Amino acid sequence: MRFIFKTQYEQDISLLKHRGQLFWYGLLLAVLIAAPLFLDRFYLGEISFVFIYAIAGLGLMLLTGFTGQVSLGHAAFLAIGAYAHAYMLSKGLAFVVALPTAMILTGIVGAIVAIPALRLVGIYLAIATLAFLIIVEQIIIRWVSVTGGGRGMLVPPVEIFGLAVATPGRFFYLCLALLIVALIFVMNLLRAPSGRAMIAVRDSEIAARSMGINLAKTKATSFGISAALTGLAGALMAHHTGYISPEAFTLTISIQLLLLIVVGGLGSIHGAILGAIFVGFLPQGIALLRDTLPPAIGEVPGLEPGVFGLILILFLLFEPHGIYGQWLKVRQFFSEFPLYRRATNKRQKTYLRTERVR
Amino acid sequence: MSFFRASNLCLSFGGIRAVQDVSFEVEKGEVFSIIGPNGAGKTTVFNLISQFYDLDSGSLHLGETDLGKLQAHDVANVGIARTFQNTELFEHETVLQNLLIGCHVNRRSGLFSELLHLPGARKQELEFRQTVEDVIDLVDLQAYRYQSIGSLSYGVRKMVEIARALCVKPRLLLLDEPASGLNPEETDDLSFWIEDISQDLGITVLMVEHDMSLVSRVSNRVLAMSEGKLITIGNPGEVQRHPEVLEAYLGQSEDAA
Ligand SMILES: Nc1ncnc2c1ncn2[C@@H]1O[C@H](COP(=O)(O)OP(=O)(O)O)[C@@H](O)[C@H]1O
Ligand SMILES: [Mg+2]
Numbered sequence: 001m002r003f004i005f006k007t008q009y010e011q012d013i014s015l016l017k018h019r020g021q022l023f024w025y026g027l028l029l030a031v032l033i034a035a036p037l038f039l040d041r042f043y044l045g046e047i048s049f050v051f052i053y054a055i056a057g058l059g060l061m062l063l064t065g066f067t068g069q070v071s072l073g074h075a076a077f078l079a080i081g082a083y084a085h086a087y088m089l090s091k092g093l094a095f096v097v098a099l100p101t102a103m104i105l106t107g108i109v110g111a112i113v114a115i116p117a118l119r120l121v122g123i124y125l126a127i128a129t130l131a132f133l134i135i136v137e138q139i140i141i142r143w144v145s146v147t148g149g150g151r152g153m154l155v156p157p158v159e160i161f162g163l164a165v166a167t168p169g170r171f172f173y174l175c176l177a178l179l180i181v182a183l184i185f186v187m188n189l190l191r192a193p194s195g196r197a198m199i200a201v202r203d204s205e206i207a208a209r210s211m212g213i214n215l216a217k218t219k220a221t222s223f224g225i226s227a228a229l230t231g232l233a234g235a236l237m238a239h240h241t242g243y244i245s246p247e248a249f250t251l252t253i254s255i256q257l258l259l260l261i262v263v264g265g266l267g268s269i270h271g272a273i274l275g276a277i278f279v280g281f282l283p284q285g286i287a288l289l290r291d292t293l294p295p296a297i298g299e300v301p302g303l304e305p306g307v308f309g310l311i312l313i314l315f316l317l318f319e320p321h322g323i324y325g326q327w328l329k330v331r332q333f334f335s336e337f338p339l340y341r342r343a344t345n346k347r348q349k350t351y352l353r354t355e356r357v358r
Numbered sequence: 359m360s361f362f363r364a365s366n367l368c369l370s371f372g373g374i375r376a377v378q379d380v381s382f383e384v385e386k387g388e389v390f391s392i393i394g395p396n397g398a399g400k401t402t403v404f405n406l407i408s409q410f411y412d413l414d415s416g417s418l419h420l421g422e423t424d425l426g427k428l429q430a431h432d433v434a435n436v437g438i439a440r441t442f443q444n445t446e447l448f449e450h451e452t453v454l455q456n457l458l459i460g461c462h463v464n465r466r467s468g469l470f471s472e473l474l475h476l477p478g479a480r481k482q483e484l485e486f487r488q489t490v491e492d493v494i495d496l497v498d499l500q501a502y503r504y505q506s507i508g509s510l511s512y513g514v515r516k517m518v519e520i521a522r523a524l525c526v527k528p529r530l531l532l533l534d535e536p537a538s539g540l541n542p543e544e545t546d547d548l549s550f551w552i553e554d555i556s557q558d559l560g561i562t563v564l565m566v567e568h569d570m571s572l573v574s575r576v577s578n579r580v581l582a583m584s585e586g587k588l589i590t591i592g593n594p595g596e597v598q599r600h601p602e603v604l605e606a607y608l609g610q611s612e613d614a615a
Contacts, residue, residue: 009484010484013480013483013484013487185473188472188473188474188479189472189473191483192467192475192479192483193461193462193465193467193472193482194469194472196458196459196462197459197462199448199450199455199459200448200459202448202450203447203448203451204449206410207442207447207448208459209408209410210408210430210433210434210446211439211459211460211462211463211522211526212432212433212434212435212462212463212526213431213459213462214429214431215431221469
């Protein structure tokens with residue numbers, strides 16, 4: 001069992017809590033940096049895709065997992081990031097200018113979407129964000145001069161200060177680096193007043209207000225940053241596929257992102273990463289399943305979204321803390337091994353919150 | 359001019375006249391209690407101060423500030439913090455996080471410096487932590503620092519809520535039934551803490567409470583109300599013996615019988 005003795009308040013602020021974490025995350029990073037040496041281009045591409053999904057997942061995690069605002073519109077933020085970035089590149093802007101500009105633009109759109117969404121909660125917010133997605137889809141289809149309409153558009157290759165990021169290995173490094181930057185931003189936010197305000201809004205709006213937290217500003221900030229991160233993921237996704245069209249940004253993608261954060265574990269940063277790994281490799285799992293299942297089941301056309309939906313519901317019902325929650329339980333089991341009590345993880349009775357303000 | 363002034367407060371919910379023409383003043387440094395049977399309108403008075411509801415008529419002032427001109431989230435900024443009758447904690451977080459959220463009004467950092475964790479943001483975090491630790495020492499929450507709210511007993515939750523309000527560094531503290539659900543020992547501790555809060559920290563306390571022994575012990579003055587109307591204001595002994603106050607409580611127990 002590990003006891004962490006804390007001697008300074010800095011220890012609670014630092015991103016890595018103890019030496020063990022430093023070691024394991026360092027090792028993980030080293031393995032990832034070495035990966036292009038021993039993985040073939042297919043797997044490098046797949047893992048890059050997981051990194052991109054993790055960035056978008058972090059964005060949605062901030063909004064849904066940490067601020068408690070559900071969104072079915074995140075495919076639209078992916079699209080805005082992707083199209084804005086690709087358009088600026090096609091107009092000759094440098095990658096290092098286009099990428100942050102696309103992010104900021106998506107962030108601003110996100111903050112604007114938050115304004116009508118401020119008064120909505122739960123299912124109504126889900127519907128409003130879905131409506132936003134439909135509007136964005138329509139704009140993309142009709143604004144042919146910029147987006148190429150239904151035919152889509154080609155995405156120019158990445159070039160950073162004259163260095164072409166053309167190989168899968170280089171693109172892998174680019175995605176990894178941007179994921180790490182995104183992770184650091186989100187973790188910094190969560191150890192600062194703005195991020196804690198989001199958590200406060202999630203758990204009790206009424207108490208948050210009485211602590212001096214401005215609900216409108218907090219939700220708009222969360223929407224903005226969430227959209228900006230998702231926009232970043234969209235821009236990278238554009239490069240990953242090399243070609244974008246409206247079909248790449250449908251409701252299914254929004255639902256996949258929700259699946260990602262729920263399966264990973266709502267309200268945890270680990271959850272966004274684990275969920276991305278899960279969602280990233282799920283299509284291959286399903287493809288394998290198709291081969292082994294009898295053709296009558298294996299060749300059903302809607303199998304993939306069906307499996308997604310089923311997993312989402314099963315997790316919501318049986319493991320609301322997601323894969324990360326499971327991992328915490330396993331870790332606790334081994335760290336307390338002979339003394340482990342089954343009851344430890346029984347869900348605690350929570351006090352009813354009747355009468356709210358009264 | 360008194361430190362805190364409530365003048366002719368009126369509020370109706372549809373047909374229910376929850377608060378009718380209630381006026382009182384609280385002096386700086388006082389512990390001022392509001393008593394009355396259930397449904398008297400006590401919590402509604404607190405919610406009016408917090409600007410959760412807009413007054414139908416009347417006014418609320420803290421010093422020179424007209425509270426009616428503020429948004430709910432600005433009330434903490436002028437130095438008013440509160441607790442809730444049924445506790446409103448940030449359920450999924452630890453005690454430490456809850457208290458750090460309490461420090462929110464005192465932040466100086468901008469979003470940019472927080473995202474990059476610039477030295478200013480870091481320094482502020484350490485200051486917040488010091489504030490939180492001082493409060494933890496004051497109300498003896500050392501053992502619960504890293505526990506999540508969901509795992510705490512009701513009595514401890516109540517204390518965490520008071521601690522969170524203290525992290526605001528308020529001038530006026532509103533406590534809504536702080537002793538309800540506490541055992542006698544915890545209530546005893548609470549009375550000492552209220553004295554510390556008032557005397558050592560110099561915070562003015564406005565409290566809604568049913569436990570008359572606690573009220574008599576800590577309050578300088580008591581206001582009794584019933585069915586939205588003020589009955590009397592005076593020292594604890596006087597108010598307890600006031601015939602209309604007795605009648606109000608008696609009426610309630612007869613209703614219950
Ligand atoms: N938000 C509300 N909507 C409608 N009626 C309310 C609301 N809040 C309080 N009331 C009513 O106002 C009256 C006073 O309630 P309250 O202030 O909670 O009493 P208490 O003195 O027990 O704290 C009660 O009749 C209650 O039902
Ligand atoms: Mg009440």
